[in-house]
Amino acid sequence: MAANLKQRHELQVPSSSSPPPPVMASLPASTATAGRPPSTFHSINDPSYVRILDTTLRDGEQAPGAAMTTEQKIVIARNLVLLGVDVIDAGFPVSSPEDFNAVKSIADEVGNVQHGGGLGGHVPIIVVVARTLKRDIDAAWAAVSGALRPRIATFIATSEIHMKHKLKKNADEVVAIAREMVTSDKDFVCRIFGEAIKAGARTVIIADTTVGCSLPSEISRLVAYIKAHTPGIENASISLHCHNDLGLANANTLAGIEAGAREVEVTINGIGERAGNAALEEVVMAIKCRKELMGGLYTGVNTKYISAISKMVVQYTGLNVQSYKAIVGANAFSHESGIHQDGILKFRGTYEFISSEDIGLDQTSESGIVLGKLRYLLLFPLPTILCYDACAMAFLPAIIAPTVYPLLALKSSNDPSYVRILDTTLRDGEQAPGGAMTAEQKVAVARNLVLLGVDVIDAGFPISSPEDFNAVKLIAGEVGNIQGGHEPVIMAAARCSKMDIDTAWAALSGARRPRIGTFIATSEIHMKHKLKKSEDEVVAIAREMVAYARSIGFQDISFAAEDSLRSDKDFLCRIFGEVIKAGARTVIIADTVGCSMPSEIGGFVAYVRDHTPGIENAIVSVHCHNDLGLANANTLAGIEAGAREVEVTINGIGERAGNAALEEVVMAIKCRKELMGGLYTGVNTKYLIATSKMVVEYTGLNVQPHKAIVGANAFSHESGIHQDGVLKFKGTYEFISREDIGLDPTSEPSIVLGKLSGRHALKSRLLKLGYDLDGTELDDIFKKFKLLTAKKKNITNDDIEELVCSKSMQSEPIWSLRYLQVMHGTMGFSTAVVKLLNLDGQERIACSMGRGPVDAAYKAIDNIIQVEFRTTN
Numbered sequence: 109m110a111a112n113l114k115q116r117h118e119l120q121v122p123s124s125s126s127p128p129p130p131v132m133a134s135l136p137a138s139t140a141t142a143g144r145p146p147s148t149f150h151s152i153n154d155p156s157y158v159r160i161l162d163t164t165l166r167d168g169e170q171a172p173g174a175a176m177t178t179e180q181k182i183v184i185a186r187n188l189v190l191l192g193v194d195v196i197d198a199g200f201p202v203s204s205p206e207d208f209n210a211v212k213s214i215a216d217e218v219g220n221v222q223h224g225g226g227l228g229g230h231v232p233i234i235v236v237v238a239r240t241l242k243r244d245i246d247a248a249w250a251a252v253s254g255a256l257r258p259r260i261a262t263f264i265a266t267s268e269i270h271m272k273h274k275l276k277k278n279a280d281e282v283v284a285i286a287r288e289m290v291t292s293d294k295d296f297v298c299r300i301f302g303e304a305i306k307a308g309a310r311t312v313i314i315a316d317t318t319v320g321c322s323l324p325s326e327i328s329r330l331v332a333y334i335k336a337h338t339p340g341i342e343n344a345s346i347s348l349h350c351h352n353d354l355g356l357a358n359a360n361t362l363a364g365i366e367a368g369a370r371e372v373e374v375t376i377n378g379i380g381e382r383a384g385n386a387a388l389e390e391v392v393m394a395i396k397c398r399k400e401l402m403g404g405l406y407t408g409v410n411t412k413y414i415s416a417i418s419k420m421v422v423q424y425t426g427l428n429v430q431s432y433k434a435i436v437g438a439n440a441f442s443h444e445s446g447i448h449q450d451g452i453l454k455f456r457g458t459y460e461f462i463s464s465e466d467i468g469l470d471q472t473s474e475s476g477i478v479l480g481k482l483r484y485l486l487l488f489p490l491p492t493i494l495c496y497d498a499c500a501m502a503f504l505p506a507i508i509a510p511t512v513y514p515l516l517a518l519k520s521s522n523d524p525s526y527v528r529i530l531d532t533t534l535r536d537g538e539q540a541p542g543g544a545m546t547a548e549q550k551v552a553v554a555r556n557l558v559l560l561g562v563d564v565i566d567a568g569f570p571i572s573s574p575e576d577f578n579a580v581k582l583i584a585g586e587v588g589n590i591q592g593g594h595e596p597v598i599m600a601a602a603r604c605s606k607m608d609i610d611t612a613w614a615a616l617s618g619a620r621r622p623r624i625g626t627f628i629a630t631s632e633i634h635m636k637h638k639l640k641k642s643e644d645e646v647v648a649i650a651r652e653m654v655a656y657a658r659s660i661g662f663q664d665i666s667f668a669a670e671d672s673l674r675s676d677k678d679f680l681c682r683i684f685g686e687v688i689k690a691g692a693r694t695v696i697i698a699d700t701v702g703c704s705m706p707s708e709i710g711g712f713v714a715y716v717r718d719h720t721p722g723i724e725n726a727i728v729s730v731h732c733h734n735d736l737g738l739a740n741a742n743t744l745a746g747i748e749a750g751a752r753e754v755e756v757t758i759n760g761i762g763e764r765a766g767n768a769a770l771e772e773v774v775m776a777i778k779c780r781k782e783l784m785g786g787l788y789t790g791v792n793t794k795y796l797i798a799t800s801k802m803v804v805e806y807t808g809l810n811v812q813p814h815k816a817i818v819g820a821n822a823f824s825h826e827s828g829i830h831q832d833g834v835l836k837f838k839g840t841y842e843f844i845s846r847e848d849i850g851l852d853p854t855s856e857p858s859i860v861l862g863k864l865s866g867r868h869a870l871k872s873r874l875l876k877l878g879y880d881l882d883g884t885e886l887d888d889i890f891k892k893f894k895l896l897t898a899k900k901k902n903i904t905n906d907d908i909e910e911l912v913c914s915k916s917m918q919s920e921p922i923w924s925l926r927y928l929q930v931m932h933g934t935m936g937f938s939t940a941v942v943k944l945l946n947l948d949g950q951e952r953i954a955c956s957m958g959r960g961p962v963d964a965a966y967k968a969i970d971n972i973i974q975v976e977f978r979t980t981n
Contacts, residue, residue, distance in 0.1 A: 158395060158407050159371040160388065161347065162188050163197035164421060165214070166237060167385055168375040170827040171814055172860035174425035175901050178210040184376075184424065185218040187417045188232070192410045193388075195233040195259065197373070201251040202244045203828065204863055206898050211236050211251040219255030230408075235259040261313070294333050302339035311371060312338070313347040316360060320353030320383060320816075321843040323776065323783050324363035324706050324741055325748070331367035347371035350386045352378060353843055354779065355760075355772030355816035357386035359706055359741025362394055365405060366707070376421040377429050377436065377812075378737075381830060382842075383822045384814035389414045389435040389467070390737030394705070397462060397736065401705050415468040426901075430759075430812040432540055432766035434702075434737035435467060439764060442541045455637035458629075458671075460764075461701035461735055527777060527789050528753040529770065530729065531557050532566035533803060534579070535601055536767055537757035543807040547579035553758075553806065554587040556799045557596070561792045562770075564597040564623065566755070570615040571608045580615040588619030594790075597664060599623040604653035613660050623664035624657050626650070627696075630680055631671035643679055651686040658691035666694035668731065673699045673708065677715050685721035694727045694753060695720070699742060702735025702765060706745035713749035729753035732768045734760060739768040744776055747787060758803040759811050759818065771796045771817040771849070779844060797850035817849060824858040828866025835859070835872055861908070863897035870908075877905060879912050922947055923973060930961040940964035944972050 165181050168174065176184070181199070188196050198215065201208040211234075219234035234255040238244035240262050252258040301312045314330060316322040322330075331348070335341055348364035348371070350357040361372050378387030392409045395402050418436040422428055431438040441464045534550050537543065545553070550568070557565050567584065570577040580600050588598035598619040602608035604626050616622035628639075628650050635641055641649075650667065657665050667687040669680055684695045697712060704712075713730065717723055730746035731754075732739040743754050760769030774791045777784055800818040804810055813820040823846050825834055833840035846852075859869050867890050874881055874889070881889060892911045897903060927943035938961045943953045954971035958964030 155370070156403070156405050157370070158365055158405050159194040159345070159347075160192075160392065160407050160409055161195035161197060161235065161371055161373045162191075162193040162375065162388055163349075163373050163385065164188075164375040164379065164388075165210075166197045166199045167349075167373070167381065168377075168379040168421070169199075169425070170381040170830070170864055171379045171384065171425065171427055172821050172824045172826040172862065173813070173901060174379060174427050175863050175897070176424050178206065178213055180424040181210045182213055182217060184417070184420060185214045187413065187420060189218060189230060190410070191413045191417055192230060192408045193232060194408060195235050195371070197235050197237065197261070198252070200237045200864075202238065202247040204894055204897075206863060208247060208251050211248075212254065215252045215255035215258065219252075219257065231256050233257040233259050235261050237261050237263065240264045259311075261311075262309075263313075263315070294330060295337070297330075298334055298338040301334065301341070301344075305338070305340040305344050309344060311345045311347050312341075313349055313373070314364065314369070315349045316351060316357075320351030320357060321779065322350065322360050323354075323356060323744065323780055324359045326780075326783055327360045328363040328367040331364045331369050335368045345370050347373060349373035351380065352383040352385060352814070352816050353822070354776045355383070355740040355769060356744075356776065357384070358390045358394065358737040361386040361391050362402075362705065362738075365395070366402065377418055377427070377433070379421065379425060379427050379814055381821075381825065381827055382814070383816040383819060387434070387737060389418060393435055393462060393467070394736045394738065396466070397703065398705055398708075401708055411466050412468045427813055428810070430815065431542070431809055432734075432761055432764070433812065434734050434765040435462070437765060439541050439766075441469065442764065455633070458634055458638050461703040524752070525785070525787050526752065527747055527787050528563040528727070528729075529561075529774065529789050529791055530564035530566060530599070530753055530755045531560075531562040531757065531770055532731075532755050532767070533557070533757040533761065533770075534583070535566045535568045536731075536755070536763065537759075537761040537803070538568075538807070539763040540761045540766065540807070540809055543761055543809050545806050547575060547582055549806040550579045551582050551586060553799070553802060554583045556795065556802055558587060558590060558594060559792065560795045560799055561594060561790045562596060563790060564599050564753070566599045566601065566625065567616075569601045571602065571605075571611045577611065577615050580612075581618065584616045584619035584622065588616075588621065595620055597621045597623045599625050599666070601625045601627065602657075604628040604649045606653070606656060609653060609657050609660065609662075613657075613662065617661065621664065622662065623666060624662045625666045625668060625696075626653055626657060626692075627668035627670050627698075628653075629670040629700075630683060631674040632676070633674060634671050647683050647686055650683055651690045654687045654690040654692050664694075665692045666696060666729065667692040668696035668698050668729075670698055671700040672697040673704045673712060674701070677712065678719070681716055681720040684716060684723070684726075688720070688722040688726045692726060694729050695723075696729040696731050696755070697746065697751070698731040699733055699739075700731075702733030702739060704732065704736075704742050705738065706741045709742045710745040710749040713746045713751050717750045727752050729755060731755035733762065734765045734767060737765070739766070740772045740776065743768040743773050744784075747777070748784065759800055759809070759815070761803065761807060761809050769816070771800065775817055775844060775849070778848070793848050794850045817844070823851070824860050826860040826862045827864050828869060832866055832868040835868055861893075861897075861903040862901065863894070865893075865897070873905070873908055874912070877909060877912075881912075926951065927953075928965060930965060932961050936960075938964040940968045942968040942972065944969070 165184060169176055185196055199207045199211040201211045215234045219232065234252055234257065236248040236252045238248040238260055245260060245262065248260050304312060314334065316327065331346060334346065346369045348361055348369040350360040365372060372386065372391060374388040374391050375385045376388050378384040392407055392411060395405055395407055396411060399406065415436060429437055441460065534553060538545055554565055554567065567580040568576045570580045584598045598616060598621065600612040600616050602612040602624055609624060612624050628646055629635060630646060635646055639646065654665055654667055669675060669683060672680055688695065697716060699709060709730065713728060717728060728751045730743055730751045732742040747754060754768065754773060756770040756773050757767045758770050760766040774789055774793060777787055777789055778793065781788065797818060811819055816822060823842060834842060859872065861869060861873060867886065870890055870893055871886060889911050896907060923944045923946055926945050929941045930938060932938040936959065937957055939955065939957050940961065941955045942965060943951055945951055952972040954968040956964055956967035956971055958967050
């Protein structure tokens, strides 16, 4: 079986230009279906089982520039079978002949066990997408009918904005169309679902796909409402499809599952239109790793294939994942921070919650220790520190337009609706392997964080190195002393150690609003394996060091309980109460290993607020890592539960899989203010794009194109249906205003022409180029365009003009080249011999000299065809 599988994979290699995909081992026939309950086409007999529908080959391919060949799609589909997904979304057959052929090949080969598709006994459902149009449905059936378990997924828009601007139909007309073809107002969604079920639908899909605007609590309520109010829902499964425009697709998907959805639509690496989709690897690993919180739910995915198939999708689509991508990023199991390295070398579980071998990485490999400037904590004598000259890499205006910041006193925020933003890009963000910055670069980033309007800048960890000490001192002296505008708090991190605290004071004392951020681990795993101390000893150290920080001059003190979410809740409340009594004015709940779920962290924050003595005298803050891809959602859940300060980084960079992303958290609060109870921040979001680009430039940590808010594709559209919608009305597929984050407000929707584009997008581009074509002329150009997209990924304006100007793309050449030989030496003269063949099959040969090989070749051609060429530099 393994040999046959290898042979089949080798046959699927798309071209000589693409290296062969990794060959993945077959599943044993006896165990291929282990852990997967018996199922029919439309239902699962085990209510704890969650079906995984992978839509990498359709929705994933809609990411601009991600088009794949038929051969590549078949290879991925075969590997999705090995991965164990239940349903493979093979494509949109009516969109192009290429897509039709790809779907048909996948249905016949991968979806048909008689053709070898059911590798190891697991035969997936093959689904194809169709609009509620008869011609779409006919094309879908023609493409998928060869599969043993075919499914069609029809769709129509149900939101008022889509019905009004795109469909130009009323609610009754949309219901009638859906009912006929199957044979966002919640009640309307229930109505249309009920009609579709009555007509024969067996899966109904709640899609936050158009604009990716939902919050987890909203999705949860919607699923519950639909379960309770849809006629006939007991005869169908509820599925969920979430886009990632606010960086919350994974959390929304999990919230839907917890509320009763039993099928979810995901993509490998989270790729897709704009900011992409929920990521298969993150959703599946969250269900697997936190099974106890998910009520015992499980999937049939064999996670050991995750790493290999992730790399395959990157190779075929060209969409790289950022190094700090959860689960599959290059840094996901790497450590550069000395504190983290010390912990995992003592016991791996201190800073790694997910087992790397669970996703197919080498079991025998050691933890990913990356040697860099943060490797060791250097205990150096203070008098030996030499500060750099003041730098001026970024310019701040003398007077920054004042914003109302309720953080007037250092110890509290006066407005309970205000959420303080603490940016830790310069410390925790820099801990990302390879993300080190110079002191000058840090000062430049800090200046831009002031323009952005963050409340607290975590400037660094002064004790870690002379360079970090100097950087913190420069930021405190220059950025922390701005008068006439917004004055941020400048913070430095320090362990609960007098030397750390003294060093922090020496670095920070020049700032007008200095803060020290002390921390100590509070989880049993850290206290036992890393600190080797008891609970009482840890409490005593924390209390003593907070009091010491206050005694040497710090008025603003925060205390973080490292690994809070794996700590005993009552012990956490106890230590928080003691440090508040000693002078801390901010207490931080830290999800250090990124293992939390939104409901868990929300409950944790609420418990701490209810059970910590003196908590009314402090602000609760949350610091969330992204190892399960849930840092943004966890941060928002903490805010909803009462946290009023959050720790974030630009682009979400940081140790392993990074942190909550400032831009995604802030935009979620801003865009969904009504769901967040009127909460707000002081961030000027118009500086988000500029600051994101600066951090990429200085750290070298690129963001993936489908990164929410700041990714290159975040406001781009290649799918014809999406292009048609945004050209009619931008709001149909764009929820976030591009000018809100600093993009050009006059810019039109970003239309990327590719194989999934439709007539409307092509006509719009032709008009911009000065060609007003319609009718048969447009049809002819569109056919040529589709032929071109089958051969070329990126279509340029020059390509479009050539389509218009040429009489035929396939016109037969008058002359064809049969032979070319060039000789060139050090004297600068070249000789070329050219043989051409004309339409009559006659050969012509010429030889010529020129000022270089190109000039000589063209002169030889001129001698044959008698058309003069002139070469230019």
